[in-house]
Amino acid sequence: MNLPKHQTDELVNGCMNNNRAAQESLYKLFYADMLRVCHSYLPDKELAKEAFNTGFLKIFQSIKNFDKEKGELGGWMRKIMIFSAIDLCRKELKFTSLTLQDQDKDEFFISPLALERLYFEDILANIRLLPYATQTVFNLYVLDGFTHKEIADQLNISEGTSRWHLAEAKKKLRELLDPSRPNDQRTERSVKAK
Template identity: 70%
Template sequence: MNLTKKQANKLVTGCIDNNRKAQEELYKLFYADMLRVCINYLPDREMAKEAFNTGFLKVFQSIKNFDTEKGELGGWIRKIMIFTSIDKCRSELKFNHLLITDRDDDEFFISPDILEKLFFDDILKEIRTLPLATQTVFNLSVLDGFSHKEIAAQLNISEGTSRWHLSEAKKQLKGLLETSAKGAGRQAERSGKTK
């Protein structure tokens, strides 16, 4: 959600002044996108809704610290939602403190012809099948661009453990997506034959 600086300033000022209309407008404006962020990190919708509501409480409590000159309001709220989601699922996560040896990422390469056969929802469904710890590291790294150092600090794990989970996610996803793509290809062939 891209707001002009003027729109963002108006919303921020209204929220700082405890203006209920401004708070409601901010909430409604970012509801769908930020709930989706929470859903990406949490295994069930109820936990995601809880994290979302906790995150918005944090937004309203700390909005006086937001500076429209230094950042974009949506990006600032997104970070709060990510960190709140991580806090929410920390107790659920069971990280193995493993070290990964250097592996060549090419062995986990997914060819474009496989990805072309899948929709985003298919890919997201497969990401959801990963163990929660592995899924969280994958989301932070691939979807949100966090470094292994940042992931390690957020999840209280070593950088090596973060690398292992990312590598494991890529390895598992490669197999899952290849299987899904084959199924999608067979389905497309059947649909073509019936016409």
């Protein structure tokens, strides 16, 4: 969400001065967007809320470090929420060290036809079927543009493990989104995956 410069300045200055009205306004303005960010990393609603609350606490504590010349307030807040969700993922999830075999290095193709048929909620529902660790790496790489090195640093895993999780996510999503498979087979597989 891009706010006008004067509104950003007013909110940031108010929050720096611990003005409760400014903090409440900032919270209400970004509530839905930031909670959505946490939900994209943590499918469990309680964990997502925990990351969200921790993220907002970090935002209020470090708002004095926000530099409007370097970026937009919403983007800065989003990054804090992502890192809060990742921190919670690290505590809750177990990442194993895995590496890609040479034959597994091929990129997996998902048909554009399959993607055209899906809405965001449908895609998110299929992403949710992935194991947490694989889902987290997929979200960081595909949705938020992190590199494998950045993901490895954030999750305390090797770059090879990050690549493996991404390849595994693409492979499983391709299976789930395969338009040649009848809907009842995809649904049946989705139920088994849960």
